[in-house]
Amino acid sequence: xxxxxxxxxxxxxxxxxxxxxxxxxxxxxxxxxxxxxxxxxxxxxxxxxxxxxxxxxxxxxxxxxxxxxxxxxxxxxxxxxxxxxxxxxxxxxxxxxxxxxxxxxxxxxxxxxxxxxxxxxxxxxxxxxxxxxxxxxxxxxxxxxxxxxxxxxxxxxxxxxxxxxxxxxxxxxxxxxxxxxxxxxxxxxxxxxxxxxxxxxxxxxxxxxxxxxxxxxxxxxxxxxxxxxxxxxxxxxxxxxxxxxxxxxxxxxxxxxxxxxxxxxxxxxxxxxxxxxxxxxxxxxxxxxxxxxxxxxxxxxxxxxxxxxxxxxxxxxxxxxxxxxxxxxxxxxxxxxxxxxxxxxxxxxxxxxxxxxxxxxx
Amino acid sequence: xxxxxxxxxxxxxxxxxxxxxxxxxxxxxxxxxxxxxxxxxxxxxxxxxxxxxxxxxxxxxxxxxxxxxxxxxxxxxxxxxxxxxxxxxxxxxxxxxxxxxxxxxxxxxxxxxxxxxxxxxxxxxxxxxxxxxxxxxxxxxxxxxxxxxxxxxxxxxxxxxxxxxxxxxxxxxxxxxxxxxxxxxxxxxxxxxxxxxxxxxxxxxxxxxxxxxxxxxxxxxxxxxxxxxxxxxxxxxxxxxxxxxxxxxxxxxxxxxxxxxxxxxxxxxxxxxxxxxxxxxxxxxxxxxxxxxxxxxxxxxxxxxxxxxxxxxxxxxxxxxxxxxxxxxxxxxxxxxxxxxxxxxxxxxxxxxxxxxxxxxxxxxxxxxxxxxxxxxxxxxxxxxxxxxxxxxxxxxxxxxxxxxxxxxxxxxxxxxxxxxxxxxxxxxxxxxxxxxxxxxxxxxxxxxxxxxxxxxxxxxxxxxxxxxxxxxxxxxxxxxxxxxxxxxxxxx
Numbered sequence: 001x002x003x004x005x006x007x008x009x010x011x012x013x014x015x016x017x018x019x020x021x022x023x024x025x026x027x028x029x030x031x032x033x034x035x036x037x038x039x040x041x042x043x044x045x046x047x048x049x050x051x052x053x054x055x056x057x058x059x060x061x062x063x064x065x066x067x068x069x070x071x072x073x074x075x076x077x078x079x080x081x082x083x084x085x086x087x088x089x090x091x092x093x094x095x096x097x098x099x100x101x102x103x104x105x106x107x108x109x110x111x112x113x114x115x116x117x118x119x120x121x122x123x124x125x126x127x128x129x130x131x132x133x134x135x136x137x138x139x140x141x142x143x144x145x146x147x148x149x150x151x152x153x154x155x156x157x158x159x160x161x162x163x164x165x166x167x168x169x170x171x172x173x174x175x176x177x178x179x180x181x182x183x184x185x186x187x188x189x190x191x192x193x194x195x196x197x198x199x200x201x202x203x204x205x206x207x208x209x210x211x212x213x214x215x216x217x218x219x220x221x222x223x224x225x226x227x228x229x230x231x232x233x234x235x236x237x238x239x240x241x242x243x244x245x246x247x248x249x250x251x252x253x254x255x256x257x258x259x260x261x262x263x264x265x266x267x268x269x270x271x272x273x274x275x276x277x278x279x280x281x282x283x284x285x286x287x288x289x290x291x292x293x294x295x296x297x298x299x300x301x302x303x304x305x306x307x308x309x310x311x312x313x314x315x316x317x318x319x320x321x322x323x324x325x326x327x328x329x330x331x332x333x334x335x336x337x338x339x340x341x342x343x344x345x346x347x348x349x350x351x352x353x354x355x356x357x358x359x360x361x362x
Numbered sequence: 363x364x365x366x367x368x369x370x371x372x373x374x375x376x377x378x379x380x381x382x383x384x385x386x387x388x389x390x391x392x393x394x395x396x397x398x399x400x401x402x403x404x405x406x407x408x409x410x411x412x413x414x415x416x417x418x419x420x421x422x423x424x425x426x427x428x429x430x431x432x433x434x435x436x437x438x439x440x441x442x443x444x445x446x447x448x449x450x451x452x453x454x455x456x457x458x459x460x461x462x463x464x465x466x467x468x469x470x471x472x473x474x475x476x477x478x479x480x481x482x483x484x485x486x487x488x489x490x491x492x493x494x495x496x497x498x499x500x501x502x503x504x505x506x507x508x509x510x511x512x513x514x515x516x517x518x519x520x521x522x523x524x525x526x527x528x529x530x531x532x533x534x535x536x537x538x539x540x541x542x543x544x545x546x547x548x549x550x551x552x553x554x555x556x557x558x559x560x561x562x563x564x565x566x567x568x569x570x571x572x573x574x575x576x577x578x579x580x581x582x583x584x585x586x587x588x589x590x591x592x593x594x595x596x597x598x599x600x601x602x603x604x605x606x607x608x609x610x611x612x613x614x615x616x617x618x619x620x621x622x623x624x625x626x627x628x629x630x631x632x633x634x635x636x637x638x639x640x641x642x643x644x645x646x647x648x649x650x651x652x653x654x655x656x657x658x659x660x661x662x663x664x665x666x667x668x669x670x671x672x673x674x675x676x677x678x679x680x681x682x683x684x685x686x687x688x689x690x691x692x693x694x695x696x697x698x699x700x701x702x703x704x705x706x707x708x709x710x711x712x713x714x715x716x717x718x719x720x721x722x723x724x725x726x727x728x729x730x731x732x733x734x735x736x737x738x739x740x741x742x743x744x745x746x747x748x749x750x751x752x753x754x755x756x757x758x759x760x761x762x763x764x765x766x767x768x769x770x771x772x773x774x775x776x777x778x779x780x781x782x783x784x785x786x787x788x789x790x791x792x793x794x795x796x797x798x799x800x801x802x803x804x805x806x807x808x809x810x811x812x813x814x815x816x817x818x819x820x821x822x823x824x825x826x827x828x829x830x831x832x833x834x835x836x837x838x839x840x841x842x843x844x845x846x847x848x849x850x851x852x853x854x855x
Contacts, residue, residue, distance in 0.1 A: 006815060006822035109793060113679070117790070125790060129797045133804050139815075139822075140808040146821035147807070269679045269792055276796040 005208040011142035012200075012207055012216030013223075014149040019196045019285050020224040022278045024231035025251035027104055027328050028193060029244070031336075032232075034329070036186050038241035039177020041232030044194075046187025048225045050344060051194045055221070057347035059214050062204050064360055070201040071296035077354045084297050086346070091293035093339050094199045095310070098286035099317045100332040102126065105279050107324035112252050113272060123315055130283035131311040134291070135304065138206055141284055148277050155274035156227070160234065162258045167237040177241065192339035197221055199285075202292045248325070251275070287311060379463040385417050385480035392421055392478075395467060409437060411479065413445045421466075422475040428492035432475055436488060440477075448477065448486050456489035468546055493517065493622070498524070504604050504768055506642040513603045518550060518622040524605035525552060529612060533557070539570045541584075542577035549584060550620045552608075552627075557615040559847045562812060566617060566630060581624035591809070595778055597771030598811035600629040600636050607641045615848030631812035631846060633819075635830055637772040638662070643833060652832045659831055661766035665776050668760045669710060670783035670795050673703050678791025694750040703788040705749045709757040710781065712739045717761075818845040825851060 033040040058070070065073050071090065075083030106123045114122060133141065176183055200217060207213045235250045238257075247253050252275075255268040291310055295303025321327045354360050381388060389406070396404045403425040411418050420436060435453045445451040460466060466476055466485060473491025498520060501513035514521045522536055533555045538548045549570050553563065569588045578584050585599050586592065602608060603626040608618045611629045619628040629636070638658065643651040675682055676691060683691070698705065716735040723731055740758075743749050760780065767773050779802060786798035809816040819826040824844035828834055842848045 008823050010823060011821060114790065114793065122790075122793065125794060125797055129801060132801050136804050136808045140804055143807040143815065143817055143821040144804050146823075147803075147817060263684050265684065266681050269675070269682045273792055273796050276793065277800060280797065280800050 006139050007142045007207045007212075009207075009212040009216040009219075011146045012203070012213050013220040014145035015142060015203075015285060016197065016200055016217050016220035017224050017227075018145055018149060018152065018278055018281050019200065020194060020221060021227045022282050023193055024228050025275055025278070026101070026108065027248055027250075029232055029235055029250050030248055031329060031333060032186065032190060032193075033236075033241075033245045035178065036183050037177040038171065038236040038244065039175065039179075039183045040186075040244070041172075041229060041236050042176070042183055043187045043190060044225055044228040044232065046184060047191040047193055048221075050188050051191040051197075051340075052221070054344050054347040055194070055197050056218075057351050058198065058201060059217070061347065061350055061354060062201065063210065063214065064354070066210070067205065069204040069296065070198070071293065074350065077350050077357070077359070087293060087297040089342065090199070090202075091290060091297055093195065093335070093342070094286060094293055095290045095314075096335055097195065097199075097332075097339075098283065098290060099314055100327045100335060101286070102283060102314055103318040103321060103327045104324050104332070105283075106318070108249050108252060109276075112249065112256075113269070120315075120319055123318060126280070126283060127287075127311045127315050129280050130287045130314075131307055133280060133284040134288040134307050134311075137304070138203060138288060141281075141288060142206070145281055148281065152274050152278050155271055156231075159255060159258065159271060160230070162260065163234060163238060163254055166257060167234060168240075169237055171237045171240045172233070188344075189340055190336050192336045192343055194221070195336075195339050195343055196285075198343050199289045199293075202289055202296065287314070381461055381463065381466070381478070381483055381485050383481050383483050385419060385478055388478045388485075389419055391463065392466070395463065396421075396470070407432075407437065409441060411440045411451075412442060413440075413451055414479075416482075417480040419478045420475050421470060421478075422490065423470060423473070426473040426493055427475060427490045431490045431492075436475060436477070436490070448479070452477075452486075452488065454488045454490065458487045459484040460487050461485075471546070495520065496625075499625075501604050503770070504602065504607070504640070506604075506640070506645070509642055509645040510604075510606045512605060514605060514608075514620075514625045514627060516623050516625045518620060521605070521620050521627070522550070522552070525609050525612070525618070528606060528609040529554075534612070539567055541570055541573055542575060544576040547578055547621065549578075552612060552618040552620060554612055554615065557613075557842070557848045557850055558617060559615065559849065562631065562846065563617060565812060566619075578621075579623060581619065581621045581626055581628050584619065584621065585628055590811070594809065595775050596806055596809050596816070597637065597775065598632060598809065600632045600769070601626055601771065602629060602769075603627075604641060610641065610644070611636075614842050615846050631814040633811070633814060633845065634806065634816050637769045638767075638831075639829070640768055644836070648833075648835050655832055658766050661763035662776065665760050665763035665767065666779055667783060667795075667799070668763070669706050669756055669780060670787040671792075672756050673706055673784055674787035674791040674795045676702055677788070691750075691752055694752055697747045698750050699747070700749075702753075703784065705753045706757065706784055707781075709739075709743075709749055709753050710760075710784065712743075713757055713761045714777065814845050819843065827853075 029040065032043050036043060061077070062068065062070070062073055065076050068076060071083065071087035074086040077083070078086065102123070106119060106126055109126075110117060110119055110122050133144075197217065204210060204213055207216075231251075234254070236244055238254060239247060239250065244250065252268065252272075255271040256266070258267060258271075259265045260267050287307060287310060291303045291306040294306055294310070295301065300306065321331065351360075379391070392406070393399070398404055398406070403423050404421070405424040406419055406421045408417065408419045410416065418440065420432065422432065431454070439451045439453055440448075443451045449457050458469075460469065460476075461484060465487070469487040470476055473489070473493060474487045475490050477486040477488065479486075495517035496515045498512050498515050500511045504513075512524060514524065526534065531554065535551075535553055535555045537551045537553075539551060541547050541549050551563070551566065566588070570584075573587055575587065578587060581601070585601060589598050591598065600611075608627045608629060612618055617630055619630070640654075640658075643654055645651075646654060680688055695702070700708070716732070716739065719735070720728060720732055740754050744751050744754060764773055764776055764780075767776060782802075783795060783798055787795040807815070807817050807821075815822055818824050819828070820830050822845075825841050826843040826845065827839040827841060829839070840853055841851050842853055844851060
């Protein structure tokens with residue numbers, strides 16, 4: 001870890017914001033809309049309500065056990081072996097999320113912009129960028145996110161402004177889509193769309209003061225939720241319930257509809273550039289955090305050499321499934337279902353054990 | 363060890379010897395040290411002093427001293443005046459007693475006259491240096507419309523005087539650090555003692571002292587000796603010929619390096635913004651200055667990316683172009699045999715060619731060749747169907763924009779990166795262009811100049827004047843840049 005205490009609130013907030021909020025621009029909305037139809041835009045709110053207390057408990061525990069990141073925290077509470085095991089689960093979740101997402105993102109780029117290019121080549125470019133980016137170290141990742149964030153968010157804002165004339169607010173009805181109970185269960189099962197919040201916890205010690213980390217993470221997660229809700233709302237009001245579940249990449253569909261005046265009618269490539277910035281950053285985070293979890297579990301202090309083998313593994317495993325619909329709609333959904341109870345209950349369990357041990361009293 | 367032994371061989375005869383009481387043996391020693399019989403401008407003048415009636419001898423390099431002053435202020439007083447010791451007789455402002463031959467050699471090389479007196483074990487070094495140099499010129503490479511026009515010249519004293527003229531402060535220190543093993547050059551560090559960060563100062567001193575080189579003639583070479591990443595495309599030391607720029611940096615707590623024979627200074631440490639800014643931005647009023655900054659920022663982006671983006675869009679994302687424009691481009695390319703990326707590269711190289719040749723060409727020929735170059739490469743190449751007219755526009759745009767980036771180092775960086783971006787755009791269009799730009803950006807963010815991150819104070823954040831892409835209203839600038847950790851952060855109380 002090459003932290004010299006250069007990172008502040010803004011850097012951590014940018015990382016969390018890009019990491020979580022990019023879910024409005026991939027096929028997560030499609031995944032959510034399969035059962036919930038046009039009520040799916042409420043799902044993130046429910047998920048957030050379910051999972052955010054757990055996140056806060058985790059932050060509380062990290063605050064109590066000073067100078068520890070999340071794996072060290074688990075070790076301190078549950079003992080060495082069980083702690084390592086939990087760390088390993090964290091690693092597996094982070095890594096498999098990366099693999100499934102990577103395939104999904106690559107298919108997006110391929111289908112929409114490079115239909116004739118082989119998937120493996122684009123995969124290669126993506127992961128090479130993620131590898132070299134991650135190789136620069138966590139502080140540089142932080143700076144880059146901080147500087148890139150305004151540009152990325154400005155382009156998102158531009159998308160909203162330009163698509164606004166196509167929004168038909170009446171399409172929001174029926175508000176709960178195919179039913180409140182379905183939305184509620186979906187919201188709880190898919191609570192792990194916010195799993196990235198927990199992956200970021202490995203960087204708990206990277207900021208100048210840990211208070212900055214907590215502040216940045218909490219603020220950014222709330223803004224990210226707002227962004228997700230806003231964009232999901234736009235999707236259902238632009239596409240309506242019938243088409244939304246059939247559209248694989250709503251964000252790209254939206255930017256293809258955008259016109260900038262009469263003269264510039266196809267400006268999706270401009271937004272694609274900023275989307276790519278965010279996507280590259282997302283995989284840099286994933287790769288770096290995976291390596292970090294792995295290093296924390298297996299006591300490898302200098303974990304950055306692990307980036308290359310992990311990057312290579314991502315390409316190998318990512319290319320295995322037959323197509324991206326399979327990875328996204330089947331594997332990734334199963335992963336979400338698996339991760340949700342883990343992230344919802346683990347913090348409370350840890351808190352309970354810590355409370356029993358009496359660590360929290362001081 | 364090899365260097366150590368060589369150093370000993372060089373100086374063993376000189377360093378140990380001391381000046382003795384006998385004038386004739388001192389003269390013999392000096393003649394041998396400076397090869398008097400073949401060294402034509404090494405001069406000596408013997409005389410008998412009036413005050414103690416002894417033989418004396420003055421040594422100096424005729425080419426680097428002021429003969430008039432030797433005559434008027436050393437020889438004449440020694441011949442005519444009475445007194446008890448040399449310092450009370452000669453009327454020269456700077457006189458120093460020395461005992462070793464090593465010092466004698468050093469002093470003569472730096473333009474001093476050395477006086478030996480029979481029976482005296484001290485020699486007297488008197489400053490009569492008169493190195494030739496230009497007068498103070500107007501700044502040509504960093505020209506401004508509004509603001510001081512003078513530039514550094516190849517004389518250390520003049521340069522320091524130009525800086526002292528702007529900073530009337532007794533805390534402004536001019537510290538000399540010796541450099542070089544064979545010839546003893548001196549690097550002068552200028553800084554404000556009550557502001558500069560001590561760690562940074564020690565770091566720079568250490569880097570200069572640790573250099574094991576025969577000699578470093580000027581600042582331009584020194585820059586390459588002390589920088590951290592010699593193979594990086596991104597510069598980490600600022601080079602400037604403007605005293606007002608140097609003074610403004612000193613006032614913020616930076617360190618300025620000067621050497622005798624350079625008409626410029628080095629400023630450390632730097633950030634991206636130091637290369638991006640021009641002193642004129644601050645001399646202009648708030649809106650005018652920021653307007654200039656906006657234009658310069660657009661120029662930076664255009665110069666880096668316009669050719670590459672053109673390649674990417676026309677090759678891979680042609681649906682982006684409005685149909686009329688697309689037809690115009692394809693129409694103009696109809697009879698051109700090369701692929702588009704080839705055209706762009708050809709033209710970019712041609713542009714660099716004109717630029718380089720234009721620099722080296724003797725002055726009287728310059729304009730003629732410039733016109734021929736532009737005509738042949740522009741007009742004729744289009745008519746011969748080697749390139750399409752739109753390429754000329756694109757390349758001219760990117761070439762012209764690069765001139766707005768006044769700093770030479772950043773200019774080279776942009777011009778080199780442009781080629782890399784064009785290549786990348788040729789592979790996978792916007793995907794690989796974005797990738798290349800992104801990685802370049804991350805690399806730049808990871809650069810540190812003497813411990814200062816390249817994009818601070820933007821990220822990592824520091825207390826500062828917030829002078830990044832845009833500057834603030836000048837009365838609102840309350841702090842010095844926090845990233846160089848000055849001793850006093852606050853500008854105004």
